[in-house]
Amino acid sequence: MTLLEVSGLEVHFDTPEGVVKAVNGIDFAVQEGETLAIVGESGAGKSQLVMAIMGLLAENGGASGKAEFRGRDLMQMTPKELNSVRGRNIAMIFQDPMTSLNPYLTIEKQMTEVVMHHQGLRREEARGHAVEMLRAVRIPDPEERIRQYPHEYSGGMRQRVMIAMGLLCQPDLLIADEPSTALDVTIQSQITQLVGELREKTNMSIILITHDLAAVAEICDRVIVMYAGVAVECGSAEDIFYRPQHPYTRGLLASVPRLDRVLDDDLHAIPGNPPNLLELPSGCRFRDRCSEVMDKCVKKPPVWVSDGGRMSRCFLPMEGGKVAPEPGSQKEPSNHLDEANPASPADGEGAV
Amino acid sequence: MTKPVLRVQDLAVRFKSFSGGLLQRKERWIRAVDGISFELHSGETLGIVGESGSGKSTLARAILGLLKPSRGRVMWLGEDLTTLDEEAMRQRRKELQIVFQDPVASLNPRMTAGDIIAEPLWTFYPNMARLQVEERTRGMMKMVGLLPNQINRYPHEFSGGQCQRIGIARSLVLNPRLVICDEPVSALDVSIQAQIINLLKDLQKKLGIALIFIAHDLSVVRHISDRVMVMYMGQAMEVSQKTDLYLRPLHPYTNALMKSVAIPDPKLARQARQDSWLTGDMPSPYMRPKGCIFHDRCPYRVKRCEADVPALRRMESGDWVACHRAEDLDLSIQGASTGSLG
Ligand SMILES: Nc1ncnc2c1ncn2[C@@H]1O[C@H](COP(=O)(O)OP(=O)(O)OP(=O)(O)O)[C@@H](O)[C@H]1O
Ligand SMILES: Nc1ncnc2c1ncn2[C@@H]1O[C@H](COP(=O)(O)OP(=O)(O)O)[C@@H](O)[C@H]1O
Ligand code: SF4
Ligand code: SF4
Ligand SMILES: [Mg+2]
Ligand SMILES: [Mg+2]
Numbered sequence: 302m303t304l305l306e307v308s309g310l311e312v313h314f315d316t317p318e319g320v321v322k323a324v325n326g327i328d329f330a331v332q333e334g335e336t337l338a339i340v341g342e343s344g345a346g347k348s349q350l351v352m353a354i355m356g357l358l359a360e361n362g363g364a365s366g367k368a369e370f371r372g373r374d375l376m377q378m379t380p381k382e383l384n385s386v387r388g389r390n391i392a393m394i395f396q397d398p399m400t401s402l403n404p405y406l407t408i409e410k411q412m413t414e415v416v417m418h419h420q421g422l423r424r425e426e427a428r429g430h431a432v433e434m435l436r437a438v439r440i441p442d443p444e445e446r447i448r449q450y451p452h453e454y455s456g457g458m459r460q461r462v463m464i465a466m467g468l469l470c471q472p473d474l475l476i477a478d479e480p481s482t483a484l485d486v487t488i489q490s491q492i493t494q495l496v497g498e499l500r501e502k503t504n505m506s507i508i509l510i511t512h513d514l515a516a517v518a519e520i521c522d523r524v525i526v527m528y529a530g531v532a533v534e535c536g537s538a539e540d541i542f543y544r545p546q547h548p549y550t551r552g553l554l555a556s557v558p559r560l561d562r563v564l565d566d567d568l569h570a571i572p573g574n575p576p577n578l579l580e581l582p583s584g585c586r587f588r589d590r591c592s593e594v595m596d597k598c599v600k601k602p603p604v605w606v607s608d609g610g611r612m613s614r615c616f617l618p619m620e621g622g623k624v625a626p627e628p629g630s631q632k633e634p635s636n637h638l639d640e641a642n643p644a645s646p647a648d649g650e651g652a653v
Numbered sequence: 654m655t656k657p658v659l660r661v662q663d664l665a666v667r668f669k670s671f672s673g674g675l676l677q678r679k680e681r682w683i684r685a686v687d688g689i690s691f692e693l694h695s696g697e698t699l700g701i702v703g704e705s706g707s708g709k710s711t712l713a714r715a716i717l718g719l720l721k722p723s724r725g726r727v728m729w730l731g732e733d734l735t736t737l738d739e740e741a742m743r744q745r746r747k748e749l750q751i752v753f754q755d756p757v758a759s760l761n762p763r764m765t766a767g768d769i770i771a772e773p774l775w776t777f778y779p780n781m782a783r784l785q786v787e788e789r790t791r792g793m794m795k796m797v798g799l800l801p802n803q804i805n806r807y808p809h810e811f812s813g814g815q816c817q818r819i820g821i822a823r824s825l826v827l828n829p830r831l832v833i834c835d836e837p838v839s840a841l842d843v844s845i846q847a848q849i850i851n852l853l854k855d856l857q858k859k860l861g862i863a864l865i866f867i868a869h870d871l872s873v874v875r876h877i878s879d880r881v882m883v884m885y886m887g888q889a890m891e892v893s894q895k896t897d898l899y900l901r902p903l904h905p906y907t908n909a910l911m912k913s914v915a916i917p918d919p920k921l922a923r924q925a926r927q928d929s930w931l932t933g934d935m936p937s938p939y940m941r942p943k944g945c946i947f948h949d950r951c952p953y954r955v956k957r958c959e960a961d962v963p964a965l966r967r968m969e970s971g972d973w974v975a976c977h978r979a980e981d982l983d984l985s986i987q988g989a990s991t992g993s994l995g
Contacts, residue, residue: 342842343813455934456705485705485869490913494926512842515915519922538919556847557917558872560899560986567854568876570847574812 310366341527392467457488536611664725687887700874703884814845
């Protein structure tokens, strides 16, 4: 069953320098019980994508498109309705646990407020529930430690508290935006393990956002790779990790330093930097950094090519599959042919 | 072998902190760095790895004289830096540089890239001609892979990776002999991390500087280090040649850190999870475990580990380890024997 279906989602920001198109037409769906990873470099649009769905965009931001949660379009909801969905059905965990926890309140206060507010539980019940959740995320001695303040917890424990808070209302969907990026490797690995356990024990769907493909290999069912505001590849974990198609995905995989591999002289790096969204190159957004760039990549943006459950946005032939169409040879939304506006979106049809 | 340029001997740093309310204020001490010793030659890179709070940054700052150690010596070219007065230390700073973790936050947002890179020149050579400063600055930008025509841009106009290149250019502008990089890539995207590591490795080869590269991830320092020191709660657990450490770690904590490194392969990652075992958090710095400081998280501990502190001692291989069981544990990495791993 499809839990969340996002289609044609666009996010833009008004800035003094012009309109920044942070997300440029994205389609994807999350099934019940599925763990979906959204991977890409900083600035790719990962966070703004979910912020738009959750109605949390900054003042200067705007969004269009659909995000149907159990058939109800989140994008059409009033702030009040959205607030209730956020409290009951969808939980979100942000990158920096210190900024999302109130330093002046005990963990108990922060956790119980949430459930008392959203589920109308009495303080005692709420407390019992909170202790249980802390135990589930392996906070040692939860009855004692729930009385402490955030600064008395280590970085890893704080992030686990955030996860526990997210789980309090037993959401259908947990969205974790780089939950372990700011943490060191041992804690990252604990958080990964914890998410993996949740995934096995509950039927919750999870969206994991990260810049580090390695961090999600173990726990995701499907992966969407984003680059400069568009999805460039999508497939099952096996597809993405064992048979990556898009040069960007291949580059991301190759730049992970691995301890289980023979040491090369140099680490593989993706050359260059992500583009400025206000000065996008013509044609393929990745072309300045792509080792396989061809003449046609400069002229036209490649479209989504789908082969079964997987898709790639690149002129290279899909391995063992279809060859991408020549530019212009296939039905494309008309704005793709607008030479004067090479930065126009390059989204194809079809939900991922 | 040549004489080492840097010799750190039994270096320790303590911080005072207070607990309790105003009335019963209790003084407590954190031993952030607790008796660290190592040597470094020019042209050599030492990787320092440990969890957050293990004392890596504190050690770096103590070596550079930015913090007063409570014990120990920092011998730089035969001279003890900890005994120098401020002016003498200021002069040595030309030779000793640091690159910080957060590339964006560590650059002054109101200065142009050129000014940031050139600032040390103005400080130490106030009479240098403008033209010469600019020429040198452009040269540095080229060397670290920035376009010299971006000299007048501000930090916010650069990406995180480019900001780190600016930080590196600034640290090299005075021709230092030692550069300490404190987690220079932790805040960067994986795809950009490799660029910076390769850059530092090239520059170090070209310039022959001594380099200390700090990270929390063993996979990150592997490419750049000749030797690696693993720290835990202010102490060195192991100091090994890279070729040895990644093949056969000597200390259970090193082994645990290796197993925490994520593998971009679903099957291998799930398999690795099965036998990873680093549980629990690092103990509070106020409650240092007796005996081996790692014993409460160590699956190999024996009775003795809870009472006796294992000294850092030299093994036959020349590597150093602080574990009672170093001889009888075999922590070889599986599959390592088949490839030329290390
Ligand atoms: N100025 C200070 N006052 C009190 N305690 C401090 C101070 N600076 C550091 N500490 C403490 O010293 C210990 C070592 O800190 P340090 O910053 O050196 O760790 P680190 O290994 O660099 O960690 P990270 O990977 O998070 O950067 C920690 O317990 C820290 O809380
Ligand atoms: N309030 C805002 N005003 C203008 N631009 C913004 C704003 N918030 C985000 N952006 C831009 O949107 C793009 C995508 O951002 P984000 O989704 O946060 O990326 P990430 O993939 O790192 O999470 C970036 O170029 C970012 O600078
Ligand atoms: S379309 Fe061309 S430039 Fe873009 S990723 Fe494919 S090969 Fe590279
Ligand atoms: S001394 Fe004992 S507790 Fe410490 S690392 Fe060695 S085996 Fe483990
Ligand atoms: Mg983000
Ligand atoms: Mg540090």
